Amino acid sequence: MFPTETYTARRRRLRKQVASGVILLLGNDPSPVNYPDNCYPFRQDSTFLYFFGLDKSGLAAVIDVDEGTECLFGDDVTVDDVIWTGPQTPLREEARRVGVTQAAPSRDLAFVLERVSKRDRAIHFLPPYRPDHLLWIAELLGFPPEAVSELASETLIRAVVAQRSVKSCEEIEQIELALSVSYQMQAAAMKMAKPGVVEREVAGAMAGIAMALGVRFAFEPIFSIHGETLHNPFHNNVMKAGDIAVNDSGAESPMRYASDITRTIPVGGRFTQRQREIYSIVFDAQESAIVAIRPGVEFRDIHRLACVRLVAGLKELGLTKGDPEEAVEAGAHTLFFQCGLGHMMGLDVHDMEGLGEDYVGYTEAIRRNPAFGWSSLRLGKAVEPGHVVTVEPGIYFIPTLIDRWKAEQKCDTFIDYAKVETYRDFGGVRIEDDVLVMDTGGRVLGPPIPKTIAAVETLASA
Ligand SMILES: [Mn+2]
Structure with missing residues (x-):
């Protein structure tokens, strides 16, 4: 207390x-x-x-x-x-x-x-x-x-x-305690993600880590080789070489403050070339978004920036075409990134969501955009010193969504559907950190959790 x-x-x-x-x-x-x-x-x-x-x-x-x-x-x-x-x-x-x-x-x-x-x-x-x-x-x-x-x-x-x-220093300390548990859960998951292992064995190991430390999950963890399903609650797949597993999990601190971290892990220790390329795009979008965080900057603009970075990266792979800014304006990015960039975090992992998302994330002047993708952005307003937000871009290839958009030829000036087809079995990549807004900019909270391709591969092949 x-x-x-x-x-x-x-x-x-x-x-x-x-x-x-x-x-x-x-x-x-x-x-x-x-x-x-x-x-x-x-x-x-x-x-x-x-x-x-x-x-x-x-x-x-x-x-x-x-x-x-x-x-x-x-x-x-x-x-x-x-x-x-x-x-x-x-x-x-x-x-x-x-x-x-x-x-x-x-x-x-x-x-x-x-x-x-x-x-x-x-x-x-x-x-x-x-x-x-x-x-x-x-x-x-x-x-x-x-x-x-x-x-x-x-x-x-x-x-x-x-x-x-607005979180005080003593609250930030609690969040960082939760993040130290996240570090252990993520590191253990990276080491365990081997061919033949069932997802639930990893989820169970993470639960054991939290329990042994006297705490609990902050929410039911996502650990899945089907990362393209954004909130996948099932842990029954047997992992095989070439899969990538999304680990979106968090712990509560002793005083119930949350952590919420996502890493994407190559099963067996090495990303394939195609996975490295998509991973690098998400990594770049996440880093660009974190750097852009400053007091007074609207989070919806940071979301937009991340979307443009994602589309620009996908363009280099030939999945999208045309001007990335225009593509985002047209909503083309939502074929690959269907949700919001992040949310506030504190005593609740989606902080204060029970009080009404719009009270937390929007204002009279800054209203939620009802368009697909944007409507899932829980935080749009300007961030202020003391806010703690998650930054969690991703790229998700959802076969059902690809089929529907392709049939409608939706945003086809910006999307190369023939190329997208070759990725329909790719799955998903998400990278998420918890960031404190300070006067000087954003600070990623907690101990550094392996995130670069090299660092993730080192642990995953250990
Ligand atoms: Mn989150």
């Missing part, structure tokens, strides 16, 4: 920004897998963690902005509970650790909120992403469940996003 002052300062700032009313922040509860007592691993709500630091279930908090009071709600274990849970720190003591003076049993929460709403005072809450919270808020405040998300407080959302977007 961070020092008490970190949490009190965060809440002080939140109270100031929200200005009036009552703020309700809900911690997460256990979530059952197949019967009530068999639950998914507990994950605290990130915003609750940010303001209250307490990483356990059954908690909620109310901040009365007008009165300047804060109260934590939760239940202490009974003697009967202790048989199953072991002794637990009393709530009052937990509250004191994070600078909260009031603590009350859970059953008081509904009563407190009813009293507030009867007096017509605003209750600010965040859009719930778990059904139990959604139903609870609906019942408590007398809304139909389908209206709850819309009735979430925009003031609170904006205040939370503003604060969580």
